[in-house]
Amino acid sequence: xxxxxxxxxxxxxxxxxxxxxxxxxxxxxxxxxxxxxxxxxxxxxxxxxxxxxxxxxxxxxxxxxxxxxxxxxxxxxxxxxxxxxxxxxxxxxxxxxxxxxxxxxxxxxxxxxxxxxxxxxxxxxxxxxxxxxxxxxxxxxxxxxxxxxxxxxxxxxxxxxxxxxxxxxxxxxxxxxxxxxxxxxxxxxxxxxxxxxxxxxxxxxxxxxxxxxxxxxxxxxxxxxxxxxxxxxxxxxxxxxxxxxxxxxxxxxxxxxxxxxxxxxxxxxxxxxxxxxxxxxxxxxxxxxxxxxxxxxxxxxxxxxxxxxxxxxxxxxxxxxxxxxxxxxxxxxxxxxxxxxxxxxxxxxxxxxxxxxxxxxxxxxxxxxxxxxxxxxxxxxxxxxxxxxxxxxxxxxxxxxxxxxxxxxxxxxxxxxxxxxxxxxxxxxxxxxxxxxxxxxxxxxxxxxxxxxxxxxxxxxxxxxxxxxxxxxxxxxxxxxxxxxxxxxxxxxxxxxxxxxxxxxxxxxxxxxxxxxxxxxxxxxxxxxxxxxxxxxxxxxxxxxxxxxxxxxxxxxxxxxxxxxxxxxxxxxxxxxxxxxxxxxxxxxxxxxxxxxxxxxxxxxxxxxxxxxxxxxxxxxxxxxxxxxxxxxxxxxxxxxxxxxxxxxxxxxxxxxxxxxxxxxxxxxxxxxxxxxxxxxxxxxxxxxxxxxxxxxxxxxxxxxxxxxxxxxxxxxxxxxxxxxxxxxxxxxxxxxxxxxxxxxxxxxxxxxxxxxxxxxxxxxxxxxxxxxxxxxxx
Amino acid sequence: xxxxxxxxxxxxxxxxxxxxxxxxxxxxxxxxxxxxxxxxxxxxxxxxxxxxxxxxxxxxxxxxxxxxxxxxxxxxxxxxxxxxxxxxxxxxxxxxxxxxxxxxxxxxxxxxxxxxxxxxxxxxxxxxxxxxxxxxxxxxxxxxxxxxxxxxxxxxxxxxxxxxxxxxxxxxxxxxxxxxxxxxxxxxxxxxxxxxx
Numbered sequence: 001x002x003x004x005x006x007x008x009x010x011x012x013x014x015x016x017x018x019x020x021x022x023x024x025x026x027x028x029x030x031x032x033x034x035x036x037x038x039x040x041x042x043x044x045x046x047x048x049x050x051x052x053x054x055x056x057x058x059x060x061x062x063x064x065x066x067x068x069x070x071x072x073x074x075x076x077x078x079x080x081x082x083x084x085x086x087x088x089x090x091x092x093x094x095x096x097x098x099x100x101x102x103x104x105x106x107x108x109x110x111x112x113x114x115x116x117x118x119x120x121x122x123x124x125x126x127x128x129x130x131x132x133x134x135x136x137x138x139x140x141x142x143x144x145x146x147x148x149x150x151x152x153x154x155x156x157x158x159x160x161x162x163x164x165x166x167x168x169x170x171x172x173x174x175x176x177x178x179x180x181x182x183x184x185x186x187x188x189x190x191x192x193x194x195x196x197x198x199x200x201x202x203x204x205x206x207x208x209x210x211x212x213x214x215x216x217x218x219x220x221x222x223x224x225x226x227x228x229x230x231x232x233x234x235x236x237x238x239x240x241x242x243x244x245x246x247x248x249x250x251x252x253x254x255x256x257x258x259x260x261x262x263x264x265x266x267x268x269x270x271x272x273x274x275x276x277x278x279x280x281x282x283x284x285x286x287x288x289x290x291x292x293x294x295x296x297x298x299x300x301x302x303x304x305x306x307x308x309x310x311x312x313x314x315x316x317x318x319x320x321x322x323x324x325x326x327x328x329x330x331x332x333x334x335x336x337x338x339x340x341x342x343x344x345x346x347x348x349x350x351x352x353x354x355x356x357x358x359x360x361x362x363x364x365x366x367x368x369x370x371x372x373x374x375x376x377x378x379x380x381x382x383x384x385x386x387x388x389x390x391x392x393x394x395x396x397x398x399x400x401x402x403x404x405x406x407x408x409x410x411x412x413x414x415x416x417x418x419x420x421x422x423x424x425x426x427x428x429x430x431x432x433x434x435x436x437x438x439x440x441x442x443x444x445x446x447x448x449x450x451x452x453x454x455x456x457x458x459x460x461x462x463x464x465x466x467x468x469x470x471x472x473x474x475x476x477x478x479x480x481x482x483x484x485x486x487x488x489x490x491x492x493x494x495x496x497x498x499x500x501x502x503x504x505x506x507x508x509x510x511x512x513x514x515x516x517x518x519x520x521x522x523x524x525x526x527x528x529x530x531x532x533x534x535x536x537x538x539x540x541x542x543x544x545x546x547x548x549x550x551x552x553x554x555x556x557x558x559x560x561x562x563x564x565x566x567x568x569x570x571x572x573x574x575x576x577x578x579x580x581x582x583x584x585x586x587x588x589x590x591x592x593x594x595x596x597x598x599x600x601x602x603x604x605x606x607x608x609x610x611x612x613x614x615x616x617x618x619x620x621x622x623x624x625x626x627x628x629x630x631x632x633x634x635x636x637x638x639x640x641x642x643x644x645x646x647x648x649x650x651x652x653x654x655x656x657x658x659x660x661x662x663x664x665x666x667x668x669x670x671x672x673x674x675x676x677x678x679x680x681x682x683x684x685x686x687x688x689x690x691x692x693x694x695x696x697x698x699x700x701x702x703x704x705x706x707x708x709x710x711x712x713x714x715x716x717x718x719x720x721x722x723x724x725x726x727x728x729x730x731x732x733x734x735x736x737x738x739x740x741x742x743x744x745x746x747x748x749x750x751x752x753x754x755x756x757x758x759x760x761x762x763x764x765x766x767x768x769x770x771x772x773x774x775x776x777x778x779x
Numbered sequence: 780x781x782x783x784x785x786x787x788x789x790x791x792x793x794x795x796x797x798x799x800x801x802x803x804x805x806x807x808x809x810x811x812x813x814x815x816x817x818x819x820x821x822x823x824x825x826x827x828x829x830x831x832x833x834x835x836x837x838x839x840x841x842x843x844x845x846x847x848x849x850x851x852x853x854x855x856x857x858x859x860x861x862x863x864x865x866x867x868x869x870x871x872x873x874x875x876x877x878x879x880x881x882x883x884x885x886x887x888x889x890x891x892x893x894x895x896x897x898x899x900x901x902x903x904x905x906x907x908x909x910x911x912x913x914x915x916x917x918x919x920x921x922x923x924x925x926x927x928x929x930x931x932x933x934x935x936x937x938x939x940x941x942x943x944x945x946x947x948x949x950x951x952x953x954x955x956x957x958x959x960x961x962x963x964x965x966x967x968x969x970x971x972x973x974x975x976x
Contacts, residue, residue: 104937122884137878140863144830144843145876147867151962152836169891181935510889550837 003339003394010391013384014287021294048623051482051590051598055625058587060238061093063217065196066468067224068232072192076183078224078231079194085220086198091213094583095198098182103580110579111167116568117526119162119533120169124525127532135160135537136545143549155549156559160537171511171518173585176473186471191232193471197584200239214243236465244458252744253308256737263736264319267729271406272330280396281322284388288318292381300373307373317356317701318385320708320730321349325393327726329400331719336399341718342390348715348723352708353386355656359649359704366645368638374697412728413721416768420720427769434675441682448690449636476514477605481616482623483515484596488573491597493522494621498601505615506607515601516588519576526570538563600625639693646699650674653707661714669714669770673706676763680755694748695755702759705734709767720771731764810923817924817951823850824952826973828857833965847970916945925950951975 067082069075083097111118119127126134142148142161158164177184177195184195200213221233261282268278297303328341356378363375405413419427468474483498485491495517506512521529542563546556569575576582577589590598603612609626616624653673657666677699684691709727716723734756741753825848832841845859854870865878872888915938916931929947933939941960948955952973958966 101936101940134878134881137863137881141859141865141876141878143841144832144859144863145865145867146830146857146966146968147869150832150834150841151960151964152834153962155834156836175889179937182937510887550834550839550841552838555836 006391007395010387013387014291017291017294020298023298045623047484047594047596047598048482048625050593051484051600051623052625054590054593054598055480055482055587055600056238058590060242061200061202062587063198063200063235063237063239064468064472065198066186066193066232066234066471067097067196068191068193068234069228069230070191072181072185074228074231075185075192075194076181078228079183079196081227082220082224082233083196085223086196086217089213089216089220091201091216093199093201095196096184096584097194097196099179099184100182104179104182106579107581110581111571112163114569114571114575115158115163115166116566117523117528117530117570118166118521119529120165122169123162123165124529127529127536130532130536132536132540135162138165156551156555156562159542159546159549159559159563160533162533171514173476173514174472174474175511176471186473188471193232193234195472199587210239210243210246214240234464234468234471236461236468240461241458244461248458248744249308249749252741252749255740255744259740260733260737263733267408267732271408271725271729272326273403277322277326280393281319281326283392284322284385285318287388288381288383288385291384292377295380296373296377299376300369304370304373307370307377317705317708317734318382319733320352320705320726321386321389322393323729324349324712324723324726325389325397327722327729328718329397330725331402331722332399333402334399338394338397338399341397342394344716344718345712346390348712349386349389351660351715352711353382355653355707355711356382356704358652359700362645362649363642363700366638366641368634368641371638371642408728408732409721409725412724415765416720416724416771419766419768419772427772431671431675434679438675438678438682441685442678444685444688445681446685446688446690447636447639448692449639450632475511475604475606476602479603479605479607479609479612479624479626481513481601481603482590482598482625483601484593484598484621486596488597489523491599492517492520492573493524495599495601496522496525498619498622501615502607505611506604509604509606512604512607513601514588516573516576516585516599517601519582519585520571520573523570523572530570534564635693639691639696642693642696642700646677646696646703649700649703653703665714668772669710671769672710672763672766673703675766676702676706676759679762680759683758684751684755689751689754692748692751694752698752698755699759701756702763705730705760706763706767709763710770713767713770716771720768723771724768727764727767731760734760810927811920813924814920814927814929814949818953821952821975823848823976824973825849826952827971829969829971831967831969833967835963 065082067075067079069078079097083095086092086095123135139160142164143150148161148164154164174184174195176186178186186193186195202209217235221235224233225231264281264285265278268281269275272278293303296307324345325341328345329336329338332341360375360378360382363371364379366372422430481498483491483494485494495515499513499515499517502512538560542560543556546559547553551559577586588600588602590600592598609624613624613626616622650670654666654670657669660666661669680695680699680702681691684695709730712723712726713720738753738756738760742750742757744750744753825846827846828844830843832843834841843859843863844861845857847858848856854868857867857869859865859867863879865876868875874886875883877883915933915935917934919930919932921928927949931945931947933942933944939961943959943961945959946957947953952975953970955967955969957968960966
């Protein structure tokens with residue numbers, strides 16, 4: 001194809017991409033920080049999958065704050081100010097700092113109105129057994145006991161104290177929180193804390209909205225501290241973790257991008273003594289990145305953070321093709337011709353690209369959305385970078401005179417010369433030493449798939465979360481049960497069944513579960529209770545009992561008639577869900593998904609997960625949602641899959657290389673990339689660092705770039721000095737970018753950087769081996 | 780509608796009368812201070828009680844009698860002899876009740892947190908934590924250590940919604956406590972044959 005033809009192809013591709021970008025730009029692209037989306041779609045039942053998503057989202061809207069001060073009044077004033085500041089942001093559905101008397105009354109009134117069938121668990125049993133005498137004794141105990149406050153009106157409505165006992169038996173999400181001065185408060189170690197809860201308006205955050213909100217919350221806290229410097233504000237919520245994770249990931253992306261770009265700039269200006277080559281290189285890398293971004297967003301809708309981090313590192317590979325071409329020209333002198341130069345490197349870069357395409361195409365076949373996205377991003381990005389070099393560079397590159405070699409060129413050239421001149425025995429010896437060194441390291445390698453290691457939570461946030469849980473007495477962890485049924489009524493019935501089962505199985509745990517069932521009995525059981533009360537207490541001997549209490553005759557009759565004939569509404573799920581009493585617990589109800597209704601049941605964090613799993617797995621209508629465990633398992637599977645694929649890729653490479661180079665040379669060509677991978681693994685083993693999904697992915701990069709290097713050496717028909725320079729430039733830029741990752745705040749990203757850096761350096765130092773037999777034959 | 784809170788407040792009100800005097804330090808009279816230190820030294824108190832509950836709409840007051848024991852170690856034990864034989868014990872995190880020799884019902888803070896809504900206040904009262912107590916009541920003291928009255932008015936919600944005032948009368952021990960609620964009901968407890976160790 002002619003130069004103009006190639007340029008036309010390139011322009012067409014770019015135009016197509018621009019149109020795609022324009023067409024999809026309305027659906028604003030989102031960054032996906034939800035780890036659950038990494039799950040293969042067919043792994044769990046679609047209904048439960050959606051319910052999990054909904055619940056995670058609803059829970060992630062919940063924020064909890066504790067505003068603490070030495071003096072109670074100060075804590076209250078600070079909490080009120082804080083709540084007012086939060087309200088002003090307009091980002092919240094509700095903010096609860098104070099609980100007005102009106103609200104308290106509304107709560108009491110709500111249950112009072114629906115009291116007809118509401119009884120405590122122990123009373124329910126007594127009623128079922130027909131233990132009238134015991135119920136009367138209990139009432140008298142309350143009546144004559146020192147602790148009850150009794151009023152005539154209350155006795156007229158509830159002469160047997162059934163409703164009072166029901167209210168006392170109601171669960172509280174946070175056992176240690178008490179109502180004081182119309183605020184929910186905790187007192188601990190000389191500090192008063194006011195509980196402030198809030199629910200954000202929006203569950204799904206764009207990265208910027210998330211940051212803005214966290215910023216606004218921080219500002220609200222600062223504003224409160226401006227008034228009272230000694231105020232403590234503790235906070236927790238999924239939002240903070242997400243924002244923190246995104247923040248550190250973004251910092252990493254910035255670091256790696258800036259690192260590679262600055263590294264590239266400095267290197268290129270130094271070696272090529274001009275900005276032209278630099279601009280061309282950045283152009284090829286930039287085109288690759290932008291197009292990859294556009295295409296991946298268009299296909300997947302939203303991008304994983306993982307993809308972006310990985311994608312940023314792609315620049316490092318994408319510029320290799322440019323380096324190769326530019327180095328070729330660098331050593332070509334004034335007689336150099338762009339077309340001939342391209343011909344020299346064409347098979348090298350093309351095979352290099354093909355080899356990486358194969359590797360990523362295989363990743364594309366895995367069921368894991370994240371890997372697919374990553375593979376798509378890499379495939380598109382690298383192809384575009386390659387096309388840019390092949391199609392655009394020949395038009396703009398012109399010959400220039402030879403320049404004196406820099407220190408860098410001489411140093412790398414010395415390595416290349418060493419391999420070229422080394423005797424076969426020396427090479428064999430070095431390979432043997434390196435191989436055994438690697439094997440000893442690999443033997444010590446440990447594996448870690450824990451999500452905690454992969455996405456470590458900011459320890460400061462964790463400490464705050466624990467402190468809040470400890471102070472408020474909230475015992476519920478991140479695990480939850482999802483329950484579904486054809487109708488809300490059935491959901492409620494199933495919840496009650498599960499609640500009972502769990503409290504029997506884990507009787508030593510004070511409050512094993514929390515769900516809607518703790519507040520709403522089934523209509524059936526309310527109906528039963530109502531009938532029992534009527535038969536046992538209201539129809540028989542009521543006047544005598546009322547007389548014993550001391551009501552006069554007319555009152556006895558009025559009360560008895562009232563109690564017997566009352567047509568009171570039972571407590572229904574929907575009335576509870578729509579009443580203010582459920583404001584803070586409504587997120588447990590997930591509504592209708594498909595044809596079924598779903599709800600979530602919180603689990604005490606003391607419950608052993610394995611036993612829970614054993615119990616829940618056989619029940620088809622419930623699903624144990626344990627993010628950490630599920631994700632750890634997922635990452636484990638993903639890692640094993642990746643390792644297998646890596647092995648598969650190596651096998652394919654072996655075959656391909658054997659076909660192209662013959663058995664003997666294929667061995668030498670394969671050595672550098674394989675040793676790159678081996679040394680990375682060995683180094684991890686020696687340093688006691690774990691093998692995770694992330695550094696397994698890093699091995700793909702090592703293998704890919706390592707193969708690029710050997711292919712450049714093996715395929716070049718030009719000067720080996722040019723290839724050496726290209727590899728030197730590539731390895732230095734890669735080291736600069738990935739080497740910088742080592743300082744990342746996220747250990748897993750640091751591990752990723754270390755793996756790539758060690759592997760690439762090894763592969764680069766060994767790469768000239770690929771040139772060896774070829775040269776010998778030529779001699 | 781606030782029976783739940785009311786009951787809890789009742790608990791507080793009751794617990795209060797034994798310990799407040801040891802705690803409240805607001806009134807600065809010498810008599811008050813004497814009473815304060817006198818009661819603070821009483822680590823173990825026992826005796827008989829008569830409780831008279833006057834409830835609106837009821838023709839006659841509800842009267843009960845029995846014995847009580849209060850110690851730092853085991854908290855409060857309240858034996859009602861008449862009209863219904865029953866025992867109630869109360870400590871910081873545990874409440875038990877037994878009616879006419881039946882099974883003992885136990886409430887713990889972990890399982891029934893609402894029952895213990897005011898345990899914390901109760902405890903601070905129990906421990907003679909004066910600074911704590913003054914957050915809940917305004918205390919007016921009259922008399923001297925041979926014959927004194929103490930009027931306690933709750934200052935904070937939701938306490939003030941349920942209790943209007945608590946009046947304590949005593950000499951070297953508490954003789955009588957009257958808890959008046961905001962709805963016109965009163966609970967009077969008289970103590971006789973009180974022994975102190």
